[in-house]
Amino acid sequence: MAGKGKKKHPKGKPKKRRAKPLREETREQAAGEEVRPKEELEPAPLSEPLPGETEAIELEGPVDGSVGAEAEPPEEEGEEWGRRLRRGMSRSRRAITMPFTRAAARKAITPEFWTEAEDALIAADAGVACSARIVENAKKRIISEGIRDIEGLKDAFRREVVAMLESFGEPPEPPPERPRVIFIAGVNGVGKTTTAAKIGFLLKEKGNKILFAAADTFRAAGIEQMEMWASRVVAPVVSHQAGGDPAAVVYDSIESAKAKSIDTVLVDTAGRLHTKKNLMEELGKMWRVADRQLPGRPEAILVIDATTGQNGVSQARIFGEVLDVSSIALTKMDGSAKGGVVMAIGMELGIPVAYIGVGEGISDLKPFDPEQYATALF
Numbered sequence: 001m002a003g004k005g006k007k008k009h010p011k012g013k014p015k016k017r018r019a020k021p022l023r024e025e026t027r028e029q030a031a032g033e034e035v036r037p038k039e040e041l042e043p044a045p046l047s048e049p050l051p052g053e054t055e056a057i058e059l060e061g062p063v064d065g066s067v068g069a070e071a072e073p074p075e076e077e078g079e080e081w082g083r084r085l086r087r088g089m090s091r092s093r094r095a096i097t098m099p100f101t102r103a104a105a106r107k108a109i110t111p112e113f114w115t116e117a118e119d120a121l122i123a124a125d126a127g128v129a130c131s132a133r134i135v136e137n138a139k140k141r142i143i144s145e146g147i148r149d150i151e152g153l154k155d156a157f158r159r160e161v162v163a164m165l166e167s168f169g170e171p172p173e174p175p176p177e178r179p180r181v182i183f184i185a186g187v188n189g190v191g192k193t194t195t196a197a198k199i200g201f202l203l204k205e206k207g208n209k210i211l212f213a214a215a216d217t218f219r220a221a222g223i224e225q226m227e228m229w230a231s232r233v234v235a236p237v238v239s240h241q242a243g244g245d246p247a248a249v250v251y252d253s254i255e256s257a258k259a260k261s262i263d264t265v266l267v268d269t270a271g272r273l274h275t276k277k278n279l280m281e282e283l284g285k286m287w288r289v290a291d292r293q294l295p296g297r298p299e300a301i302l303v304i305d306a307t308t309g310q311n312g313v314s315q316a317r318i319f320g321e322v323l324d325v326s327s328i329a330l331t332k333m334d335g336s337a338k339g340g341v342v343m344a345i346g347m348e349l350g351i352p353v354a355y356i357g358v359g360e361g362i363s364d365l366k367p368f369d370p371e372q373y374a375t376a377l378f
């Protein structure tokens with residue numbers, strides 16, 4: 001149904017930004033040879049060769065070698081989100097800040113520092129192109145601004161990460177028409193049902209009337225789980241028997257939402273990727289049903305498990321074939337050392353991350369903020 005050469009996105013695909021190729025001529029530039037056009041994100045060119053590339057720069061300030069390896073303080077009840085995010089991202093941060101700890105031990109920024117920083121970003125699944133660009137830009141910033149302390153080094157990296165994430169754009173503004181329908185898609189186990197509940201909880205807190213659609217009819221347990229979350233969030237849920245047609249659940253949910261003046265319908269979908277063809281046909285049908293019934297257009301949030309890192313990028317490609325994926329909800333950041341995948345997704349797919357999850361609790365998911373993310377990462 002969804003395939004077979006039919007039009008997949010009845011109201012047009014989202015505009016996806018493509019990553020630009022990286023420059024490879026830094027060394028030639030440094031040697032004063034031909035200078036090619038600069039990229040958007042790059043700071044002004046340096047007229048002098050980059051000293052940190054071939055020789056060590058001595059560090060000032062606290063450089064006792066333990067910088068960046070500080071132990072996590074014990075969790076506090078009612079801890080504010082920035083701290084929870086920082087705690088959740090501790091595994092990724094430990095890996096990414098290792099080069100800074102080494103530089104502190106050497107009391108210098110040596111040429112190895114740049115390679116180690118790039119390798120650490122790649123190991124955190126930020127992607128090769130992103131990692132190279134961040135390091136190259138941070139290096140220019142550090143040298144041109146004469147940064148000589150570890151905190152300054154980290155801050156330069158933070159600023160580059162924020163600039164890069166902001167260049168991927170923001171999640172789209174919610175449409176004005178009501179009801180709004182958001183498909184929560186992704187492969188099994190990534191956290192779709194819990195994410196639907198968490199997003200519902202956030203929207204309800206903002207005063208939205210929400211309704212859940214238990215459209216993962218393939219698993220009886222999936223329907224029960226959605227019903228359980230709906231009762232916790234204290235919101236209505238539309239469900240059919242296990243094995244029923246998920247498109248019929250979507251249809252009934254939208255009818256019910258119209259009757260009850262609901263603002264947002266959150267559709268929990270199936271994710272059994274081993275029957276990829278059926279799954280995609282099913283999702284395509286649900287999408288078309290919603291598209292016909294709604295005054296506006298449906299939306300889709302793809303849920304990606306951060307512990308799977310770069311696999312998430314290929315999942316996004318597959319789901320993007322039938323759904324108009326406008327943003328990503330990245331779950332399980334708390335168990336992941338691959339938190340850099342946020343950047344790879346933006347760079348390789350041009351899809352911004354809208355939500356980030358760091359735990360199983362209802363309030364463990366929040367809108368994604370590049371500044372908070374960068375602060376938690378370095």
Ligand code: GDP
Pocket residue numbers: 186187188189190191192193194195225271331332333334335357358359360364
């Ligand atoms: P689905 O199959 O995609 O619907 O996934 P579920 O919503 O059933 O979630 C699968 C498991 O992941 C559950 O045990 C959730 O509690 C857990 N989970 C979801 N999000 C997070 C998160 O951000 N952090 C952690 N640690 N676990 C999560």
